[in-house]
Amino acid sequence: MSTSALLQLRGIDKSFGPVQVLRDIAFSAHAGEVTALVxxxxxxxxxxVKCxxxxxxxxxxxxxxxxxxVQIGSPRDAADLGIEVVYQDLALCDNLDIVQNMFLGREKRSGLxxxxxxxxxxxAETLAGLSVRTVTSLRQHVSSLSGGQRQTVAIAKAVLWNSRLVILDEPTAALGVAQTAQVLELVRRLADNGLAVVLISHNMNDVFAVSDRIAALYLGRMVAQVRTTDITHAQIVELITAGRSGALGLSAEDHTPYADTTSGADR
Incomplete structure (x- = not known):
């Protein structure tokens, strides 16, 4: 596992008009690890994620x-750093095949x-590198693919461009049990291949099955970022719903977050 964070956020604030959506956010993502954002x-x-x-x-x-x-002022800046996001809607075109979708907007040309x-x-090399075996033909139209296969194509598209950090927004939300297992295997494989992976999920079973660290947000504040092995399902639920669980989260006195417990030498 990585000893230093590939991505670190420090003191991030974001407001829309009078509404402050993010307050003093600290967050880190490490190469070779899955960090669940809950x-x-x-x-x-x-x-x-949009920041x-x-x-x-x-x-x-x-x-x-x-x-x-770094300054990330546009999606192009993020892509240039190797940051890719797979949103919940996948942004795939049903009328195009797998290859066309993977290169959409970044097509390779030979002359004209x-x-x-x-x-x-x-x-083919990208899918093989991810050990994807559920796709039978690269020239299948996306409209003919199952939900799990679509998710696989969207993830493969994200890692095609020398990505270093991949953010996955609810990748198993609309999938059945078997397809969910396939996608979680792929998520784990991304990290095992050296990428930093941020997984957004409401499914705590998925979070505990695949993540190395869990970062919990509560009303725009990062209330904990801990190793998955150091926290229980019940504690995460308390952090999500109340902002604190025992010694973790917002203090009762001044409601300031405790420090990231994964910082320092154990990273």
Missing amino acids: GDNGAGKSTL ISGIHPPDAGEVVFDGRP VLDEAAMEQLA
Whole structure:
């Protein structure tokens, strides 16, 4: 496992008009690990992801990527760093095949024409590198794929571009038991291949099955970021619903978050 964070957020604030959505957020994601980002609806998960991916630049705070401060002012800035997001709607085109979807907007050309052979080869290599065996033909239209296969294509598309950090928004939300297991295996494989993975999920069974660390948001504040092995299911539920669980989370006196318990030498 990584000894230092690939991505670190320090003191991130974000407001929309008079409403402060994120307050003094500290967060880290490590190469070779899955960090689960959990929180109730309205806790600020989507806004935090949009700050990381350049859609909403933060109002205050510092973003450190691979040891150096960076400004992520647009999705292009995020992509240039190797940050990719797979949103819940997957952003796939049903009328295109797998290869066309994976290269959509980033097509390879040979002169004035598309280099179909090169794109198909790279798509095949990417899927093979992720040990994906559920897709029978790269020229299948996405409309013919199952939910799990669609999720697989969307994840493969995200890692095709030399990604270093992949954020997955509820990747198993609409899947059955077997397809969920396949996607979770793929999520774990991403981390095992050296990527930093941020998994957003409401499913605590998925979170505990695949994550190395869990970061809990409560009403726009990061109330804990702990190793998965150091916390229980019940404690996470308390952090999500009340902002504190025992010594973890917001203090009763001043409601300031405790420090990240995974910081320091154990990272």
